Amino acid sequence: MDHRQQRLLADARRLVRGLHELAGEEAPAGILPAILGELGLADRYFPLDSPIGPLLVAYNEHGVAAVGRGEDTAAFTEGYARRFGRPLRPTPAPPAALGHAIARRLAGERAEIRFDLRGLSEFERATLLKAIEIPRGEVRPYAWLAREIGRPGAVRAVGSALGRNPVPLLIPCHRIVRSDGLIGDYVFGNAAKRAALAAEGLVPDEIETRARAGVRFHASDTTRIYCFPTCRNARRITAPHLITFASDRAAQAAGYRPCKVCRPAIAS
Amino acid sequence: MARDPLPGALATDLDGAFEGVVVAHGGRLYGFALRLCGDRRDAEEIAQDTFIRAYRALGGYDPARIRELALRPWLYQIALNVARNRARKRRPATIPLDANGAGAGGLSESPLADDAAQRPEATIERAEMGAILARLVADLPQRYRAAVILRHIERLTYPEIAAALDQPLGTVKANVHRGVRLLRAAWHDQQLHERETDGSSTATPAR
Known part of the structure; x- marks a missing residue:
């Protein structure tokens, strides 16, 4: 073999080795979630301990999609497939960021959680997004929520939208109570609603005693502002200055104006 | 070689096992698409489309057929079709x-x-x-390109390549050899060209 041939052979070997080295690309990180999402295979669920007992939380690439009672995984996954048309598979734990956000939210801290509310109507979404705004440890009546979303006549519809909340507890529909002040219904039942409120420092029996006594609003005779009794401003009113009202009209007739934080009525 | 457990899992639980297919073959398929089209974004889209088509195809297969599937060549075959269709649509x-x-x-x-x-x-x-090299490969005529990539980058056997390309074994072998010869010629030209430019640039210090 002459020099030229040897060099050609070496070149050829180098070429084939070079080709071998072109293998082993890493797929871009986003490819797996994109494919599973496109195929509707991205939905996972994991167990979560909560103040109202064990829960199951389902999520996908869009965010948290469902929260269910933890006792019956088969019922949860079947219900999920029926409602959203996608299979749900277990995972021992959520992605770190999501797990962290949920833990913080349950501990009463601020944390952004993304939700997948695609399967809901515009009205249902508006209702739930408004419910998120109610601060921890406070409650508002259904009629308030209906008015806040610009649909004052749709109180019953708000009730059913909250009843269809796919992500209870994380979207705090337990903070909406009946317009007569009683705790009322909940996706997971009245007892769970009471437990959820108690976990936020509220005393459900106290709320209902007040409601039965006909008290709807608390006011301060120094500021002459009236609030929902659980509003953070109302809770600061000291006993000697606390005035109660049975209705919005009574409060305004007495010369009181609605609080701008809890907005018991539109301030005029 | 140990039998691939994935086809069996796919046959019994397609939805449950499919993630495993993407995890096991995603990198290779992306790499293959990248060599084929020479562009990372296109390659990502080709790889994604390939898995989506693969899933839909598997949904229509009966379990016995899925169990017998050689996944790798089958996925390459789908990727080739995806890439060809895209190239056809995009040409204008x-x-x-x-x-x-x-x-x-x-x-x-x-x-x-x-x-x-x-x-x-x-x-x-x-x-x-x-x-x-990647550029020279991407510039090869289509029929040689796929054969060379499958043989020398993805390192499939000739029967596997024949299955993926749906061509007779002899055609595949001939295309690989012709492809490599073309590549060697292009590589040689490239090196000659490089030596020329190197010769002119060594006069000035590096940097």
Whole structure:
């Protein structure tokens, strides 16, 4: 073999080795979630301990999609497939960021959680997004929520939208109570609603005693502002200055104006 | 070689096992698509489409057929179809785009070129060789390109390549050999060209 041939052979070997080295690309990180999402295979669920007992939380690439009672995984996954048309598979734990956000939210801290509310109507979404705004440890009546979303006549519809909340507890529909002040219904039942409120420092029996006594609003005779009794401003009113009202009209007739934080009525 | 457990799992639980297919074959398929089309974004889309089509196809197969499936060549076959269909659809649009964006695309955008400055020299040289080779491969005529990639980059056996390309074994072997010969010629030209430019640039100090 002459020099030229040897060099050609070496070149050829180098070429084939070079080709071998072109293998082993890493797929871009986003490819797996994109494919599973496109195929509707991205939905996972994991167990979560909560103040109202064990829960199951389902999520996908869009965010948290469902929260269910933890006792019956088969019922949860079947219900999920029926409602959203996608299979749900277990995972021992959520992605770190999501797990962290949920833990913080349950501990009463601020944390952004993304939700997948695609399967809901515009009205249902508006209702739930408004419910998120109610601060921890406070409650508002259904009629308030209906008015806040610009649909004052749709109180019953708000009730059913909250009843269809796919992500209870994380979207705090337990903070909406009946317009007569009683705790009322909940996706997971009245007892769970009471437990959820108690976990936020509220005393459900106290709320209902007040409601039965006909008290709807608390006011301060120094500021002459009236609030929902659980509003953070109302809770600061000291006993000697606390005035109660049975209705919005009574409060305004007495010369009181609605609080701008809890907005018991539109301030005029 | 141990029998691939994936087809069996797919046959019994397609939805449950499919993630495993993407995890096991995603990198290879993306790499294959990248060699085929020479563009990272296109490659990502081709890889995604391939898995989506694969899933839908599997949904229509009976379990016995899935169990017998050689996944790798089968996925390459789908990827080839996806890439071919895209190329066909895009051809009219790419000509004016390329004319407008001359110099913007291609190698200058490859990450290999971007971070070359931070690497030791030997690695740079290999990365450069890789980048040049990748371009030469992507420039091969389609029929040789797929055969060469499957044989020498993906390192499939000839029968596997024949299955993926749906061609007779003899045709595949001939195409691989012709492809490599073309590549060698192109590589040789490239090196000659490089030596010429090197000769002129050694006169000025590096940097």
